[in-house]
Amino acid sequence: MVQKGPRPLVLCGPSGSGKSTLLKRLLKEFPDKFGFSVSHTTRAPRAGEKNGVHYHFTNLNDMSTAIEKGEFIETAIFSGNIYGTSKKAVDDVRRTGKICVLDIEMEGVKQIKRTDLDPLLVFVMPPSIDELERRLRARNTEQEDSLKKRLETARREIKFGQEPGNFNIIILNDNLDKAYNELRDFITQNIEDNDQDDTNEKTTDKK
Numbered sequence: 001m002v003q004k005g006p007r008p009l010v011l012c013g014p015s016g017s018g019k020s021t022l023l024k025r026l027l028k029e030f031p032d033k034f035g036f037s038v039s040h041t042t043r044a045p046r047a048g049e050k051n052g053v054h055y056h057f058t059n060l061n062d063m064s065t066a067i068e069k070g071e072f073i074e075t076a077i078f079s080g081n082i083y084g085t086s087k088k089a090v091d092d093v094r095r096t097g098k099i100c101v102l103d104i105e106m107e108g109v110k111q112i113k114r115t116d117l118d119p120l121l122v123f124v125m126p127p128s129i130d131e132l133e134r135r136l137r138a139r140n141t142e143q144e145d146s147l148k149k150r151l152e153t154a155r156r157e158i159k160f161g162q163e164p165g166n167f168n169i170i171i172l173n174d175n176l177d178k179a180y181n182e183l184r185d186f187i188t189q190n191i192e193d194n195d196q197d198d199t200n201e202k203t204t205d206k207k
C-alpha cells in the first residue's frame, strides 16, 4: 500500500474511556478535515447504530472469508465478536483527502503498527478503573457480563497504553474539555504540518 495524504489518526483506549465522545466532537468541529474509517463487526447493532455509518455490520462467515482474502488491515476479537478495519475503509477516506480516523483496540494497534500506514497513535486513558466502571454503567449499553469483560480487558489495555513506545501520546480523559483540547493540539502539531507529505521526511516519532 502506498502512503498518500495525511497520516491516519488512531484512537485506542479501554471501552468507556471516551474515544467515541472525543471523536464525535472532533468530527463535528472539523467535518471537512476528518473522515471516520468505518469498521466491520460481527456484533449486533446497538439502538440507533446504522449499518455503513457506525459500523459495517456483518456475520462470522462473511467476515472470516474477507479476512482470509487479505481484505483487512487489522482484526481483533473483543467480547466474543470480531472487529476489523478493511483496507477499503481507510482508502475510502483517504481518497477524499481527509485525515482518516480509526477507533481500534489493543490487538488492532499491534497489527497496524506493522503496516506502512504510519499512523499517529493516541491512547485515551480513563482516570481510574472505578471511574471507567461508573461511566460504562451510566452509558447503559452493556449487560453485566459484557461490562465485567470490558473492565478486565481494560486493565491489560491500560498497561499496554502506558508502555513506552506503544503510543505517540497518552491523553488522560478526566475532564472532557481538557482531553479534547489536548487531542486537538496534538493533531495540529503532528498531522497538519505533515499534510500531503508522501515521503514522511518531516515526521518525528515514527514507529
Ligand SMILES: Nc1ncnc2c1ncn2[C@@H]1O[C@H](COP(=O)(O)OP(=O)(O)OP(=O)(O)O)[C@@H](O)[C@H]1O
Residues within 6 Å of the ligand: 013, 014, 015, 016, 017, 018, 019, 020, 021, 022, 135, 136, 138, 139, 173, 174, 175, 176, 177
Ligand atoms: N471526561 C468524561 N467525563 C465524564 N464522562 C465521560 C467523559 N468522557 C466520556 N464520558 C462518558 O463515558 C461514557 C463512555 O464514553 P464513550 O462511549 O465515548 O467511550 P468509548 O471509549 O468510545 O467506549 P467503547 O470502546 O465501548 O465504544 C459515555 O457515556 C460518555 O458520555
